[in-house]
Amino acid sequence: xxxxxxxxxxxxLALGVAPVRTFLIWTGFFLVLFAALEGLALLLPExxxxxxxKVLSTVTNWPMLIIGLGLMPALFEEFLLRGxxxxxxxxxxxxxxxxxxxxxxxxxxHQQYDWYILxxxxxxxxxxxxxxxxxxxxxxxxxxxxxLNNCGSMLLPQPA
Numbered sequence: 204x205x206x207x208x209x210x211x212x213x214x215x216l217a218l219g220v221a222p223v224r225t226f227l228i229w230t231g232f233f234l235v236l237f238a239a240l241e242g243l244a245l246l247l248p249e250x251x252x253x254x255x256x257k258v259l260s261t262v263t264n265w266p267m268l269i270i271g272l273g274l275m276p277a278l279f280e281e282f283l284l285r286g287x288x289x290x291x292x293x294x295x296x297x298x299x300x301x302x303x304x305x306x307x308x309x310x311x312x313h314q315q316y317d318w319y320i321l322x323x324x325x326x327x328x329x330x331x332x333x334x335x336x337x338x339x340x341x342x343x344x345x346x347x348x349x350x351l352n353n354c355g356s357m358l359l360p361q362p363a
Contacts (some may be wrong), residue, residue: 215290216282216324221341229335232349236331237355240324254315255356269354277349285336285345286309302333309333328352 213219221229244250262268284305292301305330312323336345 208281215262215293215338217290217336217342219274219341221339221344225339226341226344226347227341229344229348230351233331233335233351235350240327240357241359243323247323250320252320253318259357268357270359273350273353277346277353280309280312280347281332281336281342281346282309285333286342289333289336298337300331301335306330306333 228237258268258272288308289301289305292304296304306326309329309332310321310326313321316325331343332349335348
């Protein structure tokens with residue numbers, strides 16, 4: 204009985220590792236999306252986040268920043284949202300509805316940003332990460348892409 208529950212949890216959380224080729228394909232798609240979203244932010248000055256600018260202007264310990272704003276949110280949000288929530292919703296709804304609901308919750312979790320950043324950046328990212336998890340069957344793909352997004356956003360120059 205314990206083995207069945209353990210297998211079910213492992214399946215719901217999608218703890219298996221995706222094949223390297225699959226991961227690289229999703230990473231390539233992610234890099235295109237990331238470039239498009241960052242390009243949009245350059246074209247629309249209101250897309251530049253005051254939140255991130257304030258955080259980065261006070262950094263004294265980059266390794267802790269990478270852990271605190273890069274790694275930990277990627278792990279926590281992905282396991283909570285695209286692991287537990289998506290894994291549970293898939294028993295009740297189809298893949299697309301599950302991805303949509305989880306992407307909506309992901310967007311609501313990021314209330315530190317203005318509404319237009321939520322709609323034009325965070326929501327599309329949430330949808331992408333949801334499909335990455337759904338299509339690959341591995342939470343690790345969305346965790347690593349989320350980490351890449353967070354670190355990329357921190358390391359890119361912030362417009363004044």
